[in-house]
Amino acid sequence: MSTATRKPEQISTRVEAASARATRAAGATQTPVVAEIREPDLVSIVMPALNEEAAIGETIANVPVEEFKKLGLRVEIVIVDNGSTDRTAEIARAAGARVVAESRRGYGNAYRRGFKEARGAFICTMDADSTYPSEVLPELVSSLRGDNLDFINTNRLTLISNGVMSKRNRIGNILLTGMTRILFRHPFKDSQSGMWVFRADLLDRMNLKAGGMALSQEIKLEAGSRLKVRCAEVPIKYRYRIGESKLNVWRDGVNNLLHLARRRLS
Ligand SMILES: Nc1nc2c(ncn2[C@@H]2O[C@H](COP(=O)(O)OP(=O)(O)O)[C@@H](O)[C@H]2O)c(=O)[nH]1
Ligand SMILES: [Mg+2]
Numbered sequence: 001m002s003t004a005t006r007k008p009e010q011i012s013t014r015v016e017a018a019s020a021r022a023t024r025a026a027g028a029t030q031t032p033v034v035a036e037i038r039e040p041d042l043v044s045i046v047m048p049a050l051n052e053e054a055a056i057g058e059t060i061a062n063v064p065v066e067e068f069k070k071l072g073l074r075v076e077i078v079i080v081d082n083g084s085t086d087r088t089a090e091i092a093r094a095a096g097a098r099v100v101a102e103s104r105r106g107y108g109n110a111y112r113r114g115f116k117e118a119r120g121a122f123i124c125t126m127d128a129d130s131t132y133p134s135e136v137l138p139e140l141v142s143s144l145r146g147d148n149l150d151f152i153n154t155n156r157l158t159l160i161s162n163g164v165m166s167k168r169n170r171i172g173n174i175l176l177t178g179m180t181r182i183l184f185r186h187p188f189k190d191s192q193s194g195m196w197v198f199r200a201d202l203l204d205r206m207n208l209k210a211g212g213m214a215l216s217q218e219i220k221l222e223a224g225s226r227l228k229v230r231c232a233e234v235p236i237k238y239r240y241r242i243g244e245s246k247l248n249v250w251r252d253g254v255n256n257l258l259h260l261a262r263r264r265l266s
Contacts (some may be wrong), residue, residue, distance in 0.1 A: 037119060038200050043068055043141055044120035045077045048110035049128035053086040055242035056128045060095035067138040078117050079128065080110040088128075107246075108208070108215030115203050124197050130242045131164075132195045140197040140234065150229035151198040153220055155190040156238035164238050172253050179257065180217055183264045184225040188233050191217045192256075195236065202229060213252040214259035221263065 045063055049056055056079070065075045077097035081089050082105050089099045102113040115123065122141050126132035132154070140152050156165070157173060165173075177191040194216055206222040208215060224231045 038121045039074075039119055040121045041072060042074050042076060042120035043122045043124060043137075044118035044200070045075060045124045045126070045134075045137070046080070046111065046114035046118055047078070047126055047128040048080050048082075048107050048114065049084065049088050049092065050082050050110075050246050051084045051086050051088060052128040052243055053084075053088050053091055055130045056088055057091045057095050058242070059126075059128050059130050059134070060092060060097050062130075062134050064135050064138055067135070068141070071138055071142060073122075073138075073141065076118070076120060078114050080114040080117075082106070082110055092128075104211065106211040107213050108210035108218070109212075111215050111219075112208055115200075115208075118200060121200050122197070123200050123203075124195070126195045129245075131239050133236050133239065136234070136236060137197065143232070144197055144199065147232070148230060149232050150202055151196065151220075151223040151231045153188045153190065153224075153231070153233045154193050154195040154197075154236040155188070155233050156193050156236060157190050158235040159237050161237075164240055168249055169247070172249060176217065176253070176256055176260075179260055180221070183260055184221055186221065187224045187231055188220050190233070191220055193236075196220075198223065202227070210259060212255055213247065214256050217256060217259065218263075 047059070052059075060077055063075060063077060068075050079089070079092040079097045079099045080102050081092075081099055082102050092099050098117070100113060100117050102110050111125070122144065124137045124141065126134060143149060144152060157170070157177075160170070173190065173192045177189060180186045180188075180191040196219060202223065205227055206219065208218055208222065210218045223229050
């Protein structure tokens with residue numbers, strides 16, 4: 001096993017067996033139509049991209065398609081673009097990705113659209129900026145299958161090297177994660193990480209509404225705190241970003257805090 005990952009530490013084994021039985025007993029109306037067209041041997045790598053021409057080609061080329069093949073899995077790469085004004089879409093298409101255009105701006109809107117387009121039984125996410133180590137994905141999908149997990153989060157904050165993330169972003173990530181853990185008894189140690197690996201059928205049970213950056217904490221809150229599916233988290237080695245960050249630290253930080261407060265009060 002590489003040093004970048006270790007066996008996912010299972011942080012919740014509460015399987016919703018009773019609820020699954022209840023759902024089945026409730027009949028076909030509870031079974032979403034989209035689930036029927038998910039392909040069991042297909043992994044969908046979904047990435048939102050806004051003006052990422054400097055990084056997107058390399059990010060797509062680094063997806064370990066051959067390693068997935070060794071596991072008997074095929075890969076589709078879905079890029080969700082929100083009107084990039086550079087060559088993002090063109091480069092992504094040339095690199096073999098399917099590019100989907102979403103008219104509503106925002107990271108969350110892009111992901112929610114990408115999840116609708118994904119056809120794989122397994123979904124992996126990451127930024128289109130070369131920061132996430134995609135080489136760990138086959139091992140994580142294997143863990144999902146072998147260890148009977150539903151959702152794996154990645155934690156950038158434990159193995160972080162100096163300079164890869166600005167001090168301000170690091171403090172923001174630690175504060176937001178701490179708030180989330182206190183307010184929701186949340187299991188994850190990096191609530192803002194953008195790399196998640198999960199079973200696509202979870203989407204049928206999740207209630208994802210965030211249009212902006214808050215989607216990252218929302219999906220983890222749905223998995224780890226509301227649905228309490230079988231979750232794990234692994235440390236990863238986060239890398240230097242290529243191209244400009246789209247994060248507006250103050251605006252997105254405040255929006256994420258408001259999202260936590262609203263969710264706690266609702
Ligand atoms: N489609 C789309 N992608 C976005 C939007 N905002 C950010 N992204 C993408 O979401 C990912 C995360 O944004 P990024 O700037 O890397 O944030 P950071 O990792 O917090 O610095 C990157 O791949 C961005 O290109 C958006 O409004 N629309
Ligand atoms: Mg990024």
